[in-house]
Amino acid sequence: MRQDIDQLHVKGSVLVIKNGKTLLKYATANKTDTSYLINSVQKSMTAAMVMQEVQKKKLKLSDKLKKFYPDVEGSSSVTIANLLDMTSGLDIASGEYLGTTKFVSEHDNMQSNIKKTVFDKAMLGKWHYTSLNYVYLCGILSKLENKDYEEIFRKTYIDKLNLKHTEFLWADKKKLQESHWVPGYEKKDGKYVKVSYKDAVRDAHNELGAGSIVMSNDDLAKSIRYILNGSILTANSRKILFKGEAPSYYNGGLYNLKDYESANGAGEGYYTFMRSTRDGKDMIIIQANHTAEGKFSKIKKKVNHIMSMMMQF
Template sequence: MRQRIDALGIKGSVLVISKGKVLLDYASNNTTDTSYLINSVQKSMTAAMVMKLVQEGKLSLHERLARFYPAIPGAKKITIENLLAMTAGLQLKPGARLGRRHFVSDRDNLACDVKKTVFKPKMLGKWYYSSLNYVYLCGIMTQVTGQSYEQLFRATYVEPLQLKQTEFLWSKPGKIIASRLVPGMIYRGGRYDVVKHKKALQAAHDELGAGSVVMSNHDLAKVMNYILAGSLLSKKSRRELYRARPPAYYNGGFYNDASLGLKTANGAGEGYYTFMRSTKTAKTMIIIQANKTRKGEFAVLKDRIDKLIVELFAKKISSF
């Protein structure tokens, strides 16, 4: 198993859990408790937070976006369920980016995003990947609860699970240092250049709920277990949240492979990679994170990891 993972050439931290027990826990670069920016893997956590509100009767999957953001084009036709599955038909205007150039507040960023959002009626009900969906889900949760996304995240995951290497990228320097975050790096011109913290911080604010948290492998595994098999959600809630359709079988922040019973989440950006593969009960899980990246490398690595996982499951390797 280790040889197969090492052959991917990823320099970072690796955690493999098999049948509920740690099988491999090592680092080919950094340490086993290093934290990394998890980017889009955070969407699975945001989705579970939304589903928790649905479970508590504070929100409905069939609720219309217009209740919260009436100025968004097509809001009367779009549901919370559409946002979770990325089938809302929403996109940013050509050339636009999430957030404001100079961050003011989450609320201000959301107001800016509303002005830059377009609705494609023919895409309603069809899958189109965009973090915009999850940014709006964060705003909706804040309106429903009166708490910021960060407050909700800490109350949902950090505090009950006693996470030690989990922080928001904009946290105070002391907290970031305590989380053991390493800087993201991108290979350019024959060397790895460190991504400037200011640039990464801007992206983290823009990607609220979809790419603003740093975590170690062990903290990430705890959260995945809590979401997929713990007490956060009921079995009924999980069935509803992860109900997915082709072509991507995406819902609730995961790509859901029913044939193998796998949940897949990937994150890339600001010099970081995160790859997470788990069975639907979180009994078996692989997490690989790195802070040394190359342009065009992410898609290749993702495909190689997917093929490796499929092969391992198909052969039913005993050690896995």
């Protein structure tokens, strides 16, 4: 298995867990406790926090977006379940972008998104991937708890699980260093170029709840196990969140494949690949801070193959 993983030629950290025990833990670059921007893998954590609100009876999956953001086009038709499953029919208008060019506050970002959101009624109930869905879920969480998303996330994951190498990308320099964070690099004209930290932080704010957290492999594994098999959700809540209706393969921030759960992150010079059985006992996590155009999809398919092989022994 190590040979197969090494042939991926990723510059980063590897963690493989089998039957709840560490099988492989090593680094091809950096260290085993290095933290990386996990990008879209964060969506599963946001989804679990939303489901907690359902458990508290503060929220219903059938609630309409209009209840929280009545000025959003199509909000009277879109449900919380649609947002979780990426079947809302919402998107940012063509030629526009998520968030703002310069971060001022979550409120300003949300107001900007509201103005730029368009609704395609024909796409309601059909899968279309856009982080906008999860940004709205973050806003709903903040309204329900009367707290910023960051504060809710810290209490739910960082504090609860005593995560040592997890931080928001926009944290002060000392906190980032303590999390063992490394900058991201993108390959351009045959050379790896460091991604602008300022630009990455702006994008992280714009992707609130969907791409703003840096994590080590151990912390990510602990968080995924907590979501799949811990006390954050009841068994029934997990069944609803991860076994929802169309499309059946994507629910609650995870791709619910036939034999395991999958999540991937890419952007700002980082890759994150997470594969886990539904009980969280078998898991592969591979993270890197050197990326190149055209490599993500190829690596993703190979990681799927490695996970399938691991489950056979």
